[in-house]
Amino acid sequence: MLPAERKRKIRDTVTERDGCSVSELAEMLDVSKATIRRDLRDLEDEGLVERSHGGALPVRTVASEQSYSQRGVQNLEAKRAIASRASREVHDDQVVFFDSGTTTMEVAKQAPDDVGFIAATNSPMLALEFADNGRDVKLTGGTLRQQTRALVGPTGESFLERTNFDQVFLGTNAVDPDAGLTTPNEAEARMKQLMCEKAQRVVLVADETKFGRKSFVQFADVETVDLVITDAELDGEMLEAFEAASVDVVDGVGK
Incomplete structure (x- = not known):
């Protein structure tokens, strides 16, 4: 050829x-x-x-966004492998926030049934998943974004400002050594920023397509993350950035 x-x-x-x-x-x-x-x-x-x-x-513009349903069918095996590893981070008596997203949805699906924790989320989709499995869940409230099915806005921000979490399972559109964690929408960026600020531990769950990319709005530095779980086999500047920030890395999951 x-x-x-x-x-x-x-x-x-x-x-x-x-x-x-x-x-x-x-x-x-x-x-x-x-x-x-x-x-x-x-x-x-x-x-x-x-x-x-x-x-x-x-090739896409930095402001472009796929719908929740589009993202839900992409890299599904990788997301499930990431979720399987991430679910081991959930422990008894924790308050755990689940960011809206398709990878965090897989984490919610695989959350251990025999562990007693309080779940909170800005995703009605994740809330229904927990409810269907008989688990109580706190929902932030707010305005529903049709594109991502995430709740955003002053009501959700107020919820986050007055609550605290043991850890957050965080999603992102892009991760770059210099730009940090970024997303196309300003309202979602603010919600993610607050999640990170109010959680004692930030667990980033992201498949390999998210690394080495930049989007419109930064909501966290690389240093904000405590643990990253990914199917990507990180190397070069990205791995160096995590190591310099003392971020624990579990990569190559499912490979």
């Missing part, structure tokens, strides 16, 4: 799947990972894909 044809297939696959890893592309095209990385660099230089940690994403 000629390089031009291979790059076209890479671009088309990344677009159709809304993201793809280097490993997947190398296996699909029967070439080395080094070849795929070179092709991705070329495609990024041409503005045809956006490289992420361990793979590539379609």
